[in-house]
Amino acid sequence: MSEIEKRIADVRKRMEDAKKRSPYKQDVTLVAVTKFHSLAEMEEAIDCGITYVGENRVQEMEQKYRLLQKPVHWNLQGHLQKNKVKKVIAMDCLIHSGDSLSILKEINKRAAAIGKVQDVLLEFNISGEETKHGLKPEEFEEAVQLAKELPNICVRGLMCMAPEEGEDVIRPVFKKGHEMWEKLKEYFPKGQISILSMGMSGDFEIAIEEGSNMVRVGTAIFGARDYTRGVNL
Ligand SMILES: *Cc1c(COP(=O)(O)O)cnc(C)c1O
Numbered sequence: 001m002s003e004i005e006k007r008i009a010d011v012r013k014r015m016e017d018a019k020k021r022s023p024y025k026q027d028v029t030l031v032a033v034t035k036f037h038s039l040a041e042m043e044e045a046i047d048c049g050i051t052y053v054g055e056n057r058v059q060e061m062e063q064k065y066r067l068l069q070k071p072v073h074w075n076l077q078g079h080l081q082k083n084k085v086k087k088v089i090a091m092d093c094l095i096h097s098g099d100s101l102s103i104l105k106e107i108n109k110r111a112a113a114i115g116k117v118q119d120v121l122l123e124f125n126i127s128g129e130e131t132k133h134g135l136k137p138e139e140f141e142e143a144v145q146l147a148k149e150l151p152n153i154c155v156r157g158l159m160c161m162a163p164e165e166g167e168d169v170i171r172p173v174f175k176k177g178h179e180m181w182e183k184l185k186e187y188f189p190k191g192q193i194s195i196l197s198m199g200m201s202g203d204f205e206i207a208i209e210e211g212s213n214m215v216r217v218g219t220a221i222f223g224a225r226d227y228t229r230g231v232n233l
Pocket of ligand 1: 216
């Protein structure tokens, strides 16, 4: 067994155990976050059964998207700059970072230009940390009303991140994320809101216990990232 294969097995085991503790008994999708890791590592993970991959940087995702020969579901979870939206829309992916009213409008505009309906998640900054992107919880109504009016985006759910702190801080954030996700469902056609994207390497078990059905895990699968690494593969 390779290192990546062992780590994926370990993460899946921990996910199963967390699911048993979850009162929601939900299915959970594992997104392998491949940012700052090579195409070869991505391919290895896919060979180990990974079917969802996540990237943060548009340029890096584009390169991998172009080169990867294996079928996989692409997820973009990093904060998006307006000038990159057109490039993202050209790819088949789920955008987790619908994190401002202006970016939702831009995604809609660019998707309309190529006759596409783009799947997005609304990202909320629940903890209120200044370093985090995301819609404010107070913007919930406004964001929902806007999203409903934009014909070329389709909101599929909610994404949020917890602070890198203790469980006593993390758990309430995920609880709130779950509550907001339930509320979101009331505004859209039945079945449309299906994704609750919460949980990373350090907190995915708590997230699953609080109802997450999509976890985004990088470090626990691929090891530490080398941030000096460029986008060249
Ligand atoms: C990098 C990143 C992840 C993965 O983080 P790990 O701690 O390495 O698992 C998940 N979600 C988002 C939004 C990220 O930026």
